[in-house]
Amino acid sequence: MNSVLIKEVFLLLESFKPDEWISSVYELNLDKLRKNGRRLLLFDLDNTLVPWNHPDLPEPLMQWLELARKHGFEICILSNNSGPRVREFAKRAGVAYIADAGKPQTAAYYEAMNKFSASPEETVMVGDQLLTDIHGGRKAGVYTVLVLPIAKSEWWGTRINRQVEKLILYMLHRKFRFSSPVQKKEFHE
Known part of the structure; x- marks a missing residue:
């Protein structure tokens, strides 16, 4: 393979590598940030803060958002989902x-x-998808933080992205020894 092409592939691969990978938003080290x-x-919304299309705001999430505000953070949801x-x-x-x-x-x-x-x-972006967030x-x-998806239920387009993400994660692991925060758990099994 041409060395220029290899270099370009590694640069592209680097553009998908998060700065951190944690299990959930609750593991964000607010003091360190x-x-x-x-x-x-x-924050992305679906499968980052709540399961996909989940209408409710869980009490633990509400408490965690308040904790983040007490640490002096401004918070904004950045979602590809529809306005309403x-x-x-x-x-x-x-x-x-x-x-x-x-x-x-x-x-x-x-x-x-x-x-x-x-x-x-x-600024910090926290999301569950390599290809978007x-x-x-x-x-x-x-600064980017990848979290494991909360649930397996997803929009069909996201399910397609997950297949590409599996390949990217494999390559990230091979190149940078970058791996999941959860021992013996595959990314979106």
């Missing part, structure tokens, strides 16, 4: 939102950062 100058948390679903959830959670975000395109990331007068260095966050220059 604040000490590193982070102050804006962007995201708006209703964000309203119940008491957080800002951008729906129909078009991730991995970067416009919504910059819109959120502008809304809170935050720089990429002050993490890739978009990397392109926008923000």
